[in-house]
Amino acid sequence: MNRPCFLGAGIATHLGTGIAENLAGLHGPPPPPRYLERRCDGRDLRIPYKPLRGFSAARAEQRLLRVIETVVDEALSEAGLRASEQRRMALCVGSSSFDIGVSESLYREDLAEGGEVLPLRSSSFGNLAETVRSRFGLQGEDYTFNTACTASANGLGYAARLIHTGSADHALVLGVELVNDLTALGFHGLGLLSRSEMKPFDSERDGLVLGEACSVLVLGRGDADRFRWRGDANMCDTTSMVAARADGSTVSDVIERALSDARLTPSAIAAVKAHGTATPLNDEAEAAGLLRTFGTVPPVCVLKPFIGHSLGACGLTELILFYRAIESGFLIATPEIGADPGALGVVLNQTERAMTRGHFVLNSFGFGGNNTSVVISRN
Amino acid sequence: MYALRIVATGSYCHEVTGDPPPLKSLALAATGIPVRRVGRFVQLALIGAGRCVNGMALPSDTATYFTSCRGDLDTTLNVLAQMCVRALPPAPFDFINTVGNAACFHVAKCFGLSGRSQFVTSRFAPLEAALRLAALDMTHANVKAALVGSADMCTAPLAAHRARIGVGPDAAVGEGSHWFLLGAVDDSRPPLGVVRCVRSFPDDDALLRHLRGLRVDRDGAVLARGQNLPPDRWDRFRETTGIGEELAYGRDLPRYDSQTGYGLHLFLTASVARTMVHLDGDPSGRFTLLVIEKPTAGAHAPTLTLPDPRTGR
Numbered sequence: 001m002n003r004p005c006f007l008g009a010g011i012a013t014h015l016g017t018g019i020a021e022n023l024a025g026l027h028g029p030p031p032p033p034r035y036l037e038r039r040c041d042g043r044d045l046r047i048p049y050k051p052l053r054g055f056s057a058a059r060a061e062q063r064l065l066r067v068i069e070t071v072v073d074e075a076l077s078e079a080g081l082r083a084s085e086q087r088r089m090a091l092c093v094g095s096s097s098f099d100i101g102v103s104e105s106l107y108r109e110d111l112a113e114g115g116e117v118l119p120l121r122s123s124s125f126g127n128l129a130e131t132v133r134s135r136f137g138l139q140g141e142d143y144t145f146n147t148a149c150t151a152s153a154n155g156l157g158y159a160a161r162l163i164h165t166g167s168a169d170h171a172l173v174l175g176v177e178l179v180n181d182l183t184a185l186g187f188h189g190l191g192l193l194s195r196s197e198m199k200p201f202d203s204e205r206d207g208l209v210l211g212e213a214c215s216v217l218v219l220g221r222g223d224a225d226r227f228r229w230r231g232d233a234n235m236c237d238t239t240s241m242v243a244a245r246a247d248g249s250t251v252s253d254v255i256e257r258a259l260s261d262a263r264l265t266p267s268a269i270a271a272v273k274a275h276g277t278a279t280p281l282n283d284e285a286e287a288a289g290l291l292r293t294f295g296t297v298p299p300v301c302v303l304k305p306f307i308g309h310s311l312g313a314c315g316l317t318e319l320i321l322f323y324r325a326i327e328s329g330f331l332i333a334t335p336e337i338g339a340d341p342g343a344l345g346v347v348l349n350q351t352e353r354a355m356t357r358g359h360f361v362l363n364s365f366g367f368g369g370n371n372t373s374v375v376i377s378r379n
Numbered sequence: 380m381y382a383l384r385i386v387a388t389g390s391y392c393h394e395v396t397g398d399p400p401p402l403k404s405l406a407l408a409a410t411g412i413p414v415r416r417v418g419r420f421v422q423l424a425l426i427g428a429g430r431c432v433n434g435m436a437l438p439s440d441t442a443t444y445f446t447s448c449r450g451d452l453d454t455t456l457n458v459l460a461q462m463c464v465r466a467l468p469p470a471p472f473d474f475i476n477t478v479g480n481a482a483c484f485h486v487a488k489c490f491g492l493s494g495r496s497q498f499v500t501s502r503f504a505p506l507e508a509a510l511r512l513a514a515l516d517m518t519h520a521n522v523k524a525a526l527v528g529s530a531d532m533c534t535a536p537l538a539a540h541r542a543r544i545g546v547g548p549d550a551a552v553g554e555g556s557h558w559f560l561l562g563a564v565d566d567s568r569p570p571l572g573v574v575r576c577v578r579s580f581p582d583d584d585a586l587l588r589h590l591r592g593l594r595v596d597r598d599g600a601v602l603a604r605g606q607n608l609p610p611d612r613w614d615r616f617r618e619t620t621g622i623g624e625e626l627a628y629g630r631d632l633p634r635y636d637s638q639t640g641y642g643l644h645l646f647l648t649a650s651v652a653r654t655m656v657h658l659d660g661d662p663s664g665r666f667t668l669l670v671i672e673k674p675t676a677g678a679h680a681p682t683l684t685l686p687d688p689r690t691g692r
Contacts, residue, residue, distance in 0.1 A: 129502065144502075236493055
């Protein structure tokens with residue numbers, strides 16, 4: 001049976017809203033971050049982040065719904081499913097923070113009003129999926145993933161597997177991560193944030209920049225020219241809650257299992273989309289893992305300098321940017337970021353190179369030792 | 380239809396009437412390992428998982444599928460208060476533990492596992508979602524053994540907790556952790572049961588069609604009602620299955636999400652019935668079906684102690 005293919009996509013990131021705006025943004029240099037200003041612990045903090053463009057500040061709940069509706073509409077429009085197909089399709093949602101920003105706003109409003117306060121009114125991980133199902137009339141099975149920065153990549157893998165095994169004809173995968181203080185202050189507290197720009201695999205890397213993103217992919221069966229999911233793997237690295245094993249062995253394990261699932265050898269891979277968090281330890285582990293698996297590493301690109309780290313949404317968001325760039329003829333480049341092999345021994349792709357098809361590995365790694373590699377192909 | 384062997388089960392549930400009780404010593408007793416820097420939610424997960432594994436050495440590539448409707452409420456409430464009331468950043472370990480799969484990490488570390496690790500849920504059928512993905516991976520992705528579990532916790536004050544989970548001011552509330560070990564782990568002992576079917580249906584017509592074709596020994600079967608099944612559908616579903624006996628596990632339970640695991644554990648360890656047909660639903664008219672079968676009628680004696688939901692013992 002043919003592997004599930006990508007029928008339609010929608011996206012909103014710091015580069016813009018919609019596939020076209022995002023692809024256009026990938027041709028230029030990564031845009032500079034904005035700054036969240038927060039007063040915390042008696043200090044004024046400036047936290048770099050890359051917000052969505054085109055969605056003005058509204059009440060958190062309204063903004064979340066508007067973002068999701070816009071992106072789902074784009075993907076469904078492109079997929080062109082019949083109403084009966086849409087009703088039956090499965091839904092997989094991946095996020096780190098879901099609607100916690102909405103809970104924060106409501107809690108602060110309650111506190112300001114001084115009446116009865118009930119923090120965390122919306123406390124179920126599954127509420128976002130229920131909202132999407134209700135808004136778009138989806139009656140298929142639904143799954144919500146909360147595996148930190150691998151959440152939407154894991155959602156994609158299971159959506160593909162549901163279709164591949166005949167359990168579903170179509171599936172909609174949603175990755176979403178919008179600004180909230182829990183995430184911003186949490187990463188600040190961990191000391192993982194950059195002071196300025198995100199430079200994965202670079203000798204000057206000093207941490208990550210948070211980014212907002214919402215992305216949607218509709219999967220199903222389709223013609224041979226489309227991009228398709230080819231295989232994946234997910235493993236748990238119990239070395240540390242926040243970092244992969246530095247020797248790259250667990251990163252290498254998950255990439256090799258994904259290749260095995262895809263029935264491919266490392267030499268068949270045309271390019272890699274690295275996770276690339278620009279934190280000292282994680283880039284070290286990922287670089288070591290790539291060298292272990294590939295020996296001579298194929299071209300490597302990263303997306304986070306453009307859109308920031310969108311956490312639970314990054315797996316799907318970066319996959320969509322990656323495959324749409326290849327479909328339109330180029331492998332993404334990050335000039336002057338990761339340009340020298342340095343101590344890591346991995347160089348990022350420095351100039352856009354022509355590429356329209358092939359087999360590709362896309363990595364996502366998350367807190368809790370959650371490591372996921374996905375293989376996608378266009379023949 | 381799947382044929383997944385349930386090799387072991389472990390369970391904990393407890394009614395909470397005041398401050399939720401400390402769980403550290405129970406977690407230590409269940410796992411034999413002191414786990415540091417974790418809160419009650421991870422401890423709750425470890426109690427059920429530890430009772431399920433019960434000292435067995437698991438293959439390192441055993442996968443973990445963990446589910447919860449609301450996750451680590453305690454920690455999330457704490458960090459919200461820390462930020463919104465005290466204007467302080469979340470403590471690093473509190474922040475990390477707000478992620479659902481933090482519990483997966485501790486379960487995997489505790490039992491030496493490096494296989495797939497998923498925190499997956501669905502609003503009205505969390506355990507069914509986890510079992511379904513385990514079934515997919517075990518039948519199509521070369522996963523040979525899986526630890527599948529659910530946990531939902533209670534928080535103080537109870538009045539706020541009741542409001543948050545949507546029950547009345549007098550409702551009994553509690554917390555539970557229910558785990559199942561699936562697959563080829565210890566072939567020398569018979570499985571407790573086999574998962575014959577776990578799937579969802581978009582509407583009642585689709586479920587009824589499936590139930591009409593269900594092949595079970597009606598005399599040796601029990602029908603179990605999930606906590607979210609709309610009451611007005613129950614009689615019609617029961618008539619359609621032709622199953623007279625009911626496993627009314629929800630009647631005596633304090634309210635918490637993901638109670639399906641308790642029903643499954645009860646069936647496997649304390650029911651004389653051979654087959655359990657478990658039905659649940661959601662407000663949008665979808666339904667889930669879970670069919671569990673024991674290997675031989677009447678030959679299976681309970682192997683694990685059933686916890687009393689009122690005391691947790």
